[in-house]
Amino acid sequence: ANPPRPALRAADKETFAYITATHRWQDIIKKAIDNINDSLNSSEIDKNEEGKKIIASMEELINQIQRKDQLIQIDDDGRSDIVTWANILNTYFKNETWFTATWLFAECYLYRRIISIITNTKYWRNFDPFFRQKEDSFKLSFSKIIEFSKRIDELISSSKLIINNKIIFFELAQISLWGNATDLSMLPNFGTNNNQDIEIKSLENSEKFILVNDLEKAWKWLSKFNNVRIDFVLDNAGFELYGDLIFSDWLIQSGYASEIHLHLKPIPWFVSDTTLNDFNWLLKILKSNNFFSKISEIEKLSLEKLVDRWQSYITNSKWIITSDFFWTSPYSFWHLEEKSPELYSNLCKSHLIIFKGDLNYRKLVYDCKWKTITPFKEAIGPLANSKNAPPLLALRTGKSDIFVGLDEGIEERLGTDKSWMYSGKYAVIQFSEGSK
Ligand code: F6P
Numbered sequence: 001a002n003p004p005r006p007a008l009r010a011a012d013k014e015t016f017a018y019i020t021a022t023h024r025w026q027d028i029i030k031k032a033i034d035n036i037n038d039s040l041n042s043s044e045i046d047k048n049e050e051g052k053k054i055i056a057s058m059e060e061l062i063n064q065i066q067r068k069d070q071l072i073q074i075d076d077d078g079r080s081d082i083v084t085w086a087n088i089l090n091t092y093f094k095n096e097t098w099f100t101a102t103w104l105f106a107e108c109y110l111y112r113r114i115i116s117i118i119t120n121t122k123y124w125r126n127f128d129p130f131f132r133q134k135e136d137s138f139k140l141s142f143s144k145i146i147e148f149s150k151r152i153d154e155l156i157s158s159s160k161l162i163i164n165n166k167i168i169f170f171e172l173a174q175i176s177l178w179g180n181a182t183d184l185s186m187l188p189n190f191g192t193n194n195n196q197d198i199e200i201k202s203l204e205n206s207e208k209f210i211l212v213n214d215l216e217k218a219w220k221w222l223s224k225f226n227n228v229r230i231d232f233v234l235d236n237a238g239f240e241l242y243g244d245l246i247f248s249d250w251l252i253q254s255g256y257a258s259e260i261h262l263h264l265k266p267i268p269w270f271v272s273d274t275t276l277n278d279f280n281w282l283l284k285i286l287k288s289n290n291f292f293s294k295i296s297e298i299e300k301l302s303l304e305k306l307v308d309r310w311q312s313y314i315t316n317s318k319w320i321i322t323s324d325f326f327w328t329s330p331y332s333f334w335h336l337e338e339k340s341p342e343l344y345s346n347l348c349k350s351h352l353i354i355f356k357g358d359l360n361y362r363k364l365v366y367d368c369k370w371k372t373i374t375p376f377k378e379a380i381g382p383l384a385n386s387k388n389a390p391p392l393l394a395l396r397t398g399k400s401d402i403f404v405g406l407d408e409g410i411e412e413r414l415g416t417d418k419s420w421m422y423s424g425k426y427a428v429i430q431f432s433e434g435s436k
């Protein structure tokens with residue numbers, strides 16, 4: 001199925017897609033180059049030489065974007081998804097450029113090109129060119145990390161009184177939502193200024209920025225169940241991931257879920273997305289005694305207890321960590337069943353799939369120029385309307401040119417300057433119960 005609207009393209013100068021292709025992509029690649037440069041060490045001659053070649057290839061990538069070149073094949077790096085990329089390029093984007101191809105394709109393609117450059121080396125093949133940014137920004141969220149690790153203890157004890165559970169669900173869903181407000185592709189220099197701290201606006205104040213809030217409907221659906229499976233299609237590492245895990249922790253402790261599937265990216269993606277390495281790093285760092293400089297003994301113990309519990313979920317298969325190349329393909333989720341039938345039928349076993357973040361949202365709604373009043377269930381196409389569509393919830397702060405499901409008049413109220421759509425200030429929480 002194809003959506004009835006045209007796709008977003010960077011060629012359209014009125015869009016954030018255009019700003020992204022003309023400015024943000026270069027900044028992102030330059031930052032990756034800096035990270036490689038800083039990892040060069042003159043005593044490792046061969047590795048150094050290779051590092052310089054990677055930098056040259058990345059500089060060439062910037063030139064290709066600036067010249068608005070046609071898209072070329074991605075060098076085979078031995079990963080299993082490379083055939084899919086070659087087929088899609090040949091079939092749909094043969095004579096297209098970085099600007100005339102669909103924005104969704106061109107942007108995913110950019111990240112896949114970066115990974116291919118790195119993987120095709122001997123010494124750098126497992127190097128994550130965005131890792132340093134993820135690490136630096138996580139350090140800055142120290143105070144919120146501690147606050148939430150204390151809070152989850154309180155929430156778990158108060159879940160014993162069932163009447164509190166709806167309020168807790170709302171709170172944790174919003175923590176998970178606003179964790180998505182800052183992502184590092186929007187802030188390539190985030191972390192370089194030590195005064196920045198990740199900010200989660202106070203939840204009451206931030207509610208007015210949630211333009212559609214289906215939490216009531218999602219709660220009505222979820223609270224019917226006990227011990228079911230819930231899935232998170234995760235987005236960013238570090239602080240956002242931490243909030244998602246706090247939410248997952250409570251879902252297990254409160255008895256609504258007995259099994260949470262956490263879907264990660266198989267390769268570094270869109271700067272800050274969570275890979276297995278990022279996931280393991282988070283747990284390690286929360287337990288290590290020297291990562292945060294001003295931590296007290298009590299805070300250390302609180303984090304240790306938290307991580308021990310999380311590790312026990314993994315050991316006991318209550319949390320199942322998984323990744324699939326479908327998540328780093330350029331396909332919209334309209335094609336999930338057709339292109340990845342096994343993943344799809346597995347996901348259909350879930351009682352709720354929570355899609356985090358902006359890129360997942362773009363893929364849910366096919367990255368099209370929808371009218372903002374288009375119903376969410378229309379915009380997600382087969383994922384809401386096919387005969388076995390799964391129940392799903394999107395938690396997303398707006399960082400692209402798309403919002404759907406808004407009431408009549410909201411777009412007009414927010415004004416003709418469309419930057420509200422991609423500033424990260426506004427969010428949506430949208431639910432579809434599927435057709436089970
Ligand atoms: O650059 C495209 C984009 O989707 C932005 O719109 C957003 O900043 C980023 O990539 C990804 O955001 P998220 O981490 O929320 O998926």
Ligand code: MG
Pocket residue numbers: 183235236270272273357359
């Ligand atoms: Mg992301």
